[in-house]
Amino acid sequence: MISKTQPARVRFAPSPTGRTHLGSGRTALYNYLLARQTGGQFILRIEDTDRKRYVDGAEEELMEGLRWLGLSWDEGPDVGGPRGPYRQTERKEMYQKYARELIESDHAYYCFCTQRDDTLSAPEQHQQHRELCPTRDLPIAEADARIAAGETHVIRFKMPRGGSITVTDAIRGNIIVENSTLDDYVLVKSDGLPVYHLAVVIDDHLMEITHAIRTSEWLPTFPLHGHIYNAFGWEQPIWIHPSIFLKPDGKGKMSKRDTEALLAEGKSIFLGDFEKMGYLPEAVVNWAALIGWSFDDKTEFFILEDLIEKFSVEKLNPSPAAINFSKLDHFNGLHIRALSIDDLAERLRPFFERAGYTVDNAKKLHQVAEVLQIRLANLAEAPEKGGFFFKDEIHPEPESLIGKKLSANESLEMARHIQTLIQSLPDFSEDTANQPLRHLATKLGYKAGHVFSFLRNALTAQQVSPPVFETMTIIGREKVLERISNAIATLEEIARTSP
């Protein structure tokens, strides 16, 4: 049982090698939740030791993504902190010092082998480095001399030949691995920078990390990390390995090709894309939290504050989970509906503006938000569903103004009656306008649907729209009458040519 009262020091440690995935977002989220729940610290550490894969701007996008989700960190490269620096390339000297310690305690050795030895036969290529390396047991003094002479080298962990190691994951229990299946992993590269395995151990130790959350991709090298801890004689954090996300069909993890295919169908798993696709950070958080974690057998709607209170490592699910975009849409709808109208209005504003509409009337925006709220699966569809509210002129399809099974002349006649009635109405509320319009339909021998359908098309130029009365109220008397007379003009035109 992981204590909720002992402050947890946790870290999210991504490498700036590309765009930030939803999976990273979830890992960051779980870390954040544990820190906030226990009153501990959430640390952001940039693992940038791979200079070849470094992508400019990735760090910025990553931070933006975390901020968008609402995950704030207490220590990190931008805000600093007592255990910095928080960028691994800035910690180079520390790693070298500790690596030397490992050499001197005979847990590691200098290796001068070339990166890929083509003189090796095929079977030898598959042999463990441990069995091949000529300098594995070279005296340190001799190795130092070769290094001083400028010979390129790496530092490798000296994996025991026999025995086994037990490492413990909080959601999977003990994992026992034979050392014979492990090899002499490189710890420090020839460029002098550590590889992940060394850096993570040293950093987590020095930063006093109490819980290390990372995905199950790290399980295969988990035993190595255990060995490194043992070599240093350090106490390990509580390890937590949630499973990775699988692509929507459940067949394997997301590849570059998959993410591109997703983009092509208007979906994305990049944190940086959700906002402009109309998703609320609240929905993404809710959705991601529930992939691989659950609270109970019925509660699914959570905001960040709920999750801080309710998250528990014990309820993490060890099996891999396929992501489900329709569930994201569902959560987005729930969170849109949970927003206050004012909040929704302000979040909608940029979407209307980006679509080219001028939104200078706050009251109108508020009304539009109110009427759109239950009709939106995401914010991005607002202009398409409610753009007509902001247009000066609309152009309904002429055919759409003709009632079902009615002639143009009949429709025209009905439209004129509607116009007269609307003009005489004190206002457009459902209470005052509904019955008169229905009576009108009955009196003329049409269906109520004919009347409403005409109004809908005349006022919105859409077959599908918010309810007519609310729409009329928002559009306003002047515009309503203008659009009706425009529609009548169109009908007159049609009636002239094909009555």
Added chain:
RNA sequence: GCCCCCAUCGUCUAGGGGACCAGGACGUAGCCCUUUCAAGGCUAAGACCGGAGUUCGAAUCUCCGUGGGGGCACCA
């Protein structure tokens, strides 16, 4: 090939020996509500991978299969 992890409806999951002829959610279908679309309400179909054990009793424990996933870099 070798190593590791995992295994309940199509998907996400509840379940930690009897409360389960297995509950919830998404999606799907139908119905209700209704001026369209939604939202909401109701209903339906839909799963314990297989085989041995352990036990009075197993979705739950053990083992073996099988299946799925991950990893085998001087990447993280």
